[in-house]
């Protein structure tokens with residue numbers, strides 16, 4: 001079995017940006033990797049070629065959006081006028097892949113956290129995996145979020161057979177509505193919860209065409225043009241996450257998406273063993289995978305231990321409990337609600353993203369709280385402290401998240417009381433240490 005891990009380096013060249021402009025464009029060098037099957041398998045034709053996997057640089061840009069454009073319809077359903085679009089002369093030079101060549105184009109998410117998107121071109125078919133976004137940071141003032149550059153795909157719309165989404169996190173689905181409208185609205189495939197999350201996102205852009213959604217199961221097989229695509233279930237912080245297998249005549253191209261192995265002390269669970277057993281006899285041509293915190297030694301704490309820890313705290317603490325967590329961590333949120341309900345406590349939720357995600361989880365029937373278990377945050381003071389658990393956004397000390405607003409008394413709906421216990425149920429993302437400390441103070 002041959003396994004190759006691909007990682008393309010991206011160097012950012014910063015351009016001077018106007019802090020108040022509606023659109024700011026990042027000029028980026030992005031790599032297109034041509035996976036030439038004839039070179040990897042010398043027995044397949046062209047035996048004398050000894051070139052390694054060739055890399056070809058193309059110029060590429062990143063689209064960034066600000067609130068000024070948000071939700072407004074402009075000509076051709078484009079979120080901003082054509083005249084402002086970045087013209088990329090070099091794009092014209094890219095010719096279609098040669099017969100037998102697989103072209104893989106990482107459009108985002110490589111050597112960065114956020115806006116994951118990869119296109120795979122085989123013959124007359126293009127399949128796109130994920131269409132994420134990332135939020136603005138201090139490098140992108142005046143910009144609300146950034147989506148991948150789709151210029152190449154816009155030029156080859158007629159070849160795009162599918163957009164396949166690995167899971168429902170914003171760095172994988174956040175760009176979907178805007179990307180779809182640019183690339184000819186191809187069919188979208190994903191598992192149930194991810195499709196529900198995308199529907200919510202799509203609803204924020206009512207002027208854009210309706211998404212052609214297709215719900216798949218983890219063992220579904222679909223055909224996109226001439227390409228057969230299969231899936232497999234992976235463990236992540238959001239349920240219904242899946243990996244993607246693209247069958248080629250030289251072997252499988254495998255993308256697990258975001259995943260971790262469900263393990264205790266390094267021993268992988270039986271479910272995972274079973275799920276990954278499809279690879280036992282597979283001929284894998286390429287595995288595309290990456291990892292956050294790869295530099296850290298040891299294993300990450302299994303989610304089951306986090307759940308047990310939280311459950312014990314909810315049991316033990318006498319007063320009111322406030323838990324700040326990631327809204328994206330749906331598996332954990334569902335567990336907290338279930339644990340609190342089992343102990344006869346009420347749950348109030350503060351923070352828009354947290355509320356939305358719990359609504360979607362209930363809609364997807366991941367859990368079904370009893371009527372009256374979840375109460376409006378405004379009523380939190382009507383219950384005895386030992387009967388209340390409050391779930392909030394803001395575990396990273398974000399300036400306008402619910403917990404920070406409660407801490408500095410600018411939260412109109414909710415204020416902290418003496419005797420409340422606050423649990424920050426998230427490790428601090430590197431770089432956020434200072435704002436978390438500020439909030440704690």
Ligand SMILES: [Zn+2]
Nearest residue numbers: 167169236258
């Ligand atoms: Zn994720």
